[in-house]
Amino acid sequence: MDTLTFLLSGTLLAATPLLIAALGELVVEKAGVLNLSIEGMMALGAAVGFIVVSNTESYWLAIFIGGLVASALSVVFAAVVLLTLGNQVATGIAVGILGLGLSALIGQPYESMTVAPMARLPIPLLSELPIVGRGLFDHVAVVYLAPLLAVAVWFMLMKTKLGLIVRAVGESPESAHAIGYNVNAIRFAAILFGGFMAGVAGAFISVASTTLWANGLIAGRGWIVVALVVFATWRSGRIVIGAYLFGAATIGELLVQSFGLAIPSQLLTSVPFIATIIAIVLLSMDGRSIRLNAPVSLGRVYHVTQ
C-alpha cells in the first residue's frame, strides 16, 4: 500500500459513516427537528451490527438491523419531542446517552472482539487504473453507495413533492398544517429515517471499517456529524464536501505525523476540525444563502393547536 492509495482509501473509509449519518440528520433538520442523539444511535447501530455479524456472518443484514434498532431508539426521541412536546436539545442529548448506555450493555459480551472484514467489491477496470485505482475503487459496496445516497437525498429534498412537503414542515409547520399536511407524521418519518441512517453509519464502523467492538467505539463521530450538517448550511452537496474533506484531513494528519516532521502532534490533531470549519465557512460566507437554507422552525416545539 503506497502513500496515495492509503490517503484515498483511508479518506473514503473515514468519511463514509460521517456522510451517511449526516444525510439522515439533514432530512431530520430539514423537517424542523434537531436530533442531537446521533452519537448514541451510531453506537447502538455499531453494537447491534457487530452482534449480528458475530452470530450470522451476514454483513448486509447487520447493517440493516443496526439501522432498524437505531431507528427504534429514535422513536423514543420522536415520542418525547412530538407527542409530549419536550425540548429537542435536552431530549436529543438524553436519548443519545441512553443509546451509548444500551450499546455498552448489549455489547458487553462482545467487548474487544473482532470479526472478519466485510468482503470488498473492487469495481472491474476502474480498480485497475494506475495510481488511484486501488485507493478509490477497491472498497466494500457501502463506500460507493454513500455518494449515491447523497444524490438521492438531494433529489428527494429538492426535486420531489415529498421533499417540498418535508421542507415546508421545517419552514413553517403552521402553514403545512393549514394546507392539510400532518406535521407530526412527517416529522416522525423524518426522525425514523435519521435514526436508520445513523445506525447504518455506526454498523459500518463496527463491521466494515474497524471490524471490532469496544465500548466507546464511535468516539465523538456523532457530534462531528451534527456539526457537519450545520456548517454545511443544510445543503447536501456541502455535506458531501465536508465529510470527505474531514476524512482526508484526519488521514492527512496521521500521514504527516508518520513523515516525522517536527510539528507538534496536538496541532496536527486539531487540523481536521479547523480545516473543515474554514472550508465550509468560506463556502457559506453568503449570509443570504444561509438564511435561505436554514430550516426556519428548526428546534422549535410545534403543536397543532397553536
Add this chain to the structure above:
Amino acid sequence: MHFKTLTWLAVAGTLFTAGAAQAEEMTIGFIYPAPVADVGWAKQLDLGREAIEASFGDKVKTTVVENVPEGPDATRIMNQMVTDGADFVMLGSFGYMNDGLRLAGRNPDVSFLHASGFKQTDNFGTFTPRNYEGFYLGGLAAGLVTKTNTIGMVGAFAIPEVVAEVNAITLAARKANPDVEIKIIWLNSWFDPPKAQDAARALVSQGADVLFSLHQDTPSVVNVAEAEGVYVVNTGSDMSAYGPNAVLASVTMDWTDYFVREVGAALEGNFNGSDFRGGLSDGAVKVKAWSKDLTADQLAQIKDAEAKLMSGELHAFAGPIKDQKGQERVAAGANLPDPEIFGMNWLVEGLEGSLPN
C-alpha cells in the same frame, strides 16, 4: 411467652453467627476504568483478583465495578464500597487518585491500592508497571526482524510512561539494527480504535513492517497488522489470538503476585502503603507470545537480554544515551535513575518528531 423467648434467642444467634462470619472474611472491592474484556488493562487487573480468590479462598470476598469513568461516578462508587464494608479497595485508574486519597484519609482501617499513582500514605499504596523493560525486548525483536528497516509506533498520548516506552524501543531496535528508522504517530486520544487503525495503516503505507501498539486497550492495531501482513508488538494482554501471524510479542502486565502479597499483608494486619514499580524481574511485566517466525538465534539474543535485564546486568536506559538534539542525557557507565524514567519528556537520538512541552 416461652415461644417468644425462643424466637429472640434464635434471632440473636443468627445475628451473632452472621457477625462472626463477617469478621472472618475480608471484603475486597475492585474498580476498573474499562469493561473486563478478553484482553486489555481491566482484564489484567481482573486476573489479579482471580489470583487473590484462588490463594485465599473463603478468607476473602471480592466485588467488582467495571467501566467506571474517572470523576464523580468513581467517587460515589468507591465511597459506597467502603460504606458497604470493604476492607480493601483496588483503584484501577490514575484518575481515581485524589478522591481515593481523601477516602483513605477518612478510613485508616481500609487498605487501598492505586494504579500508576505517585502519592502514598500508610494505607494507600501505588503500583506502576515498568513496561519499558518489556518494550526494550520488543524493540530488540523488531530491529532483528524488520526487512524494510522501518518501525512504526501508534501511541496514545505523549505522557512520560509512553515516552519511556518509545525511547526503550528505539534504543533496543537501533542496537540490533543501526540502520532502522522509527516513526511515531500520536493519537492524542486514550480511546479511538478507528483512528488507531488509520494510524497503523498510515505507518504501513510509509514502509513500516513492524508496528508497536502502545497503550491501545483493544486489538485495533493488531487487527490491521494481521490484515496488512506486518508484525506488531502490543501492550496489555496476549493478543496473539487476534493476529496469529502478526503478533511478534505481547508486553503484558501481571499483577497476580503483587495483589496476593498485598492482600496477604492486609489479612495479617501488616498492610503498608508502598510504591511498587514492577518490571521483568518482579514478574509484573512479562513478554509473551513470541512469534514463531523468530529464528532460534534471534530468540536466544532476546532471551539473553531478558535474563540480563532481570539480573540487573543490563539496564534499558544504560548510558551513554543522547537525546534527539545530540545532547548527552546519560553518561557512559551510568543508568538513568527512576525519577527521570518516570518523568521522561525527551526523545532519544534517532527519533524524529517532537514532544509537547
